[in-house]
Amino acid sequence: MPPEVEEATDAAAGKPHYDDDAVQGLDALDAPPSTPRGRTGLLRALLAPVVALVVLVAIWQALWAAAFWPEYQLPAPIAVWDQFAKLVDTGQVWELLWVSVHRAVIGFAISLVVATPLGLLMAKVSLVRAAIGPIVSGLQSLPSVAWVPAAVLWFGLTDAAIYTVVLLGAVPSIANGLVAGIDQIPPILPRVGQVLGAGRLASARYILLPAALPGYLAGLKQGWAFSWRSLMAAELIATSPQLGFGLGQYLDNGRALSDMSMVMSGILLIFLVGVGIELAVFRPLERAVLRARGLTGAL
Template identity: 60%
Template sequence: MAASSKAPGTTAEPDVAGLEAGLDALDTVQVRRIPLRQVLLGKVLPPVVAVVLVLVVWKLLVLAHVTDDYKLPDPGAVWHSLRALWLNGTLLGIIWTSVSRGLLGFAAALALGTPLGLLVARVPVVRAALGPVLSGLQSLPSVAWVPAAVIWLGITDSAMYAVILLGAVPSIANGLVSGIDQVPPLYLRAGRTLGATGLRGARHVLLPAALPGYIAGLKQGWAFSWRSLMAAELIASSPDLGLGLGQYLENARTDSDMPGVLLGIALILFVGIAIDLAVFSPLERRVLRGRGLAAAR
């Protein structure tokens, strides 16, 4: 056996070239555009197939007469309700009434929840006082605030926005707190060394480093905003508020219009998913790509 070329007691020199190559591989983000055909097959086709399967099963249940027609109408009846709204010119107005409220309420919740989250995350006394309260409010069903908001503010848009704020602000604040808690302390020390303290540190160090958790909180905040608004529109319906999706659903229930009820549910689901796919999912992918955590799409 050949003797080792290293003398006893000496330390083996590190493989610098191999180490540098490994670090370069870790730092390199593989940016690759996925072909359109692959995107269609992987992203578009599965949900389309799922919707088709649901419609097929629905149609089979109707044909099998598993229940009365007024409880489970034919899919064609729901389509006729949708077509009637479109021909009457009221479909887009109904959707926009709710979407505009939801987006405006979410923007207000964002303006309140972000500084609140920063305070809770960085000030121990505030965290000890408000942290458990925010967690409790986040677990409280939004519909519980509707009666109180109606008594306080009447059946008005202000009551709708109050319910949205009470439902969304805790989620946004807790998401930011969670993101800040995961920021390595080294980042904060480096920021202080470079003079990024106070509001400058929060803007240039804390918020960028906490973006993944913050965006997760924003997605959940939008979900709570939309759910809160639908609960408020269902319970506190009034002609003065205009016809939104929640009030349309309640009107259909009052009229025992089951196709209208199912259409209202489908539209609420569609809008919630569309906002998430159009706004929050691309934003989340962009942030993750910037950190080398997701491939380009």
């Protein structure tokens, strides 16, 4: 049918006529912004951090060459690299990573088991939120290093002391993230679950947790960051041969020996672990969650 006849027919029938170009324009508004794909997107994603790293090392080298600080305070980049390469060549780096990373993972897993039901209770039981909500928020803002002396006095120089510090650092962040996610759920979703006969456990598993997943995932990311930082604080202070030799102990040894290249290589390892966990675990999870909600352009 010719466009003129179709438009006249729609007008006679009382139906609004939409121009195809206008409809396509509205569809384009709803579509997520396009992101570079293939080699172009990969090069763009890799080039920016590489350039930033090169600039940072160049500034570092220039400051070292200008000798503003003595060598024991600001070593040359090549000295730090040699120390890092020595750790890799001797295989000590794997011992350091194993001792610290496996503690962080175990502590984070325990924190997840504790914080998830706590967050559900705080979100759905007003009395629980009123009673312990401010306490949990206060614990979240409390520096984790403050718990190290108390944990050592409670449990001695043992793994229990380190895990206590990790839990007290991670649990509040995960619980508050879940509460924030549940608070943003449209009220109609839990009501639909009640109408369909979902009990408390089924509602929490099939409605609340999936709907609150973006906020919950943000809490998990922050909880992991707090776990990692709490662990480093505990390993720096609570040093003992019975606890093994992790990244925190390696840093403390560098301080005791006044070896700044050793300290910087330890900081580099801690940084690499944090970035690696973010890129390998949380970034794919976040991308999958946003893609499932039609927000693929967000990442």
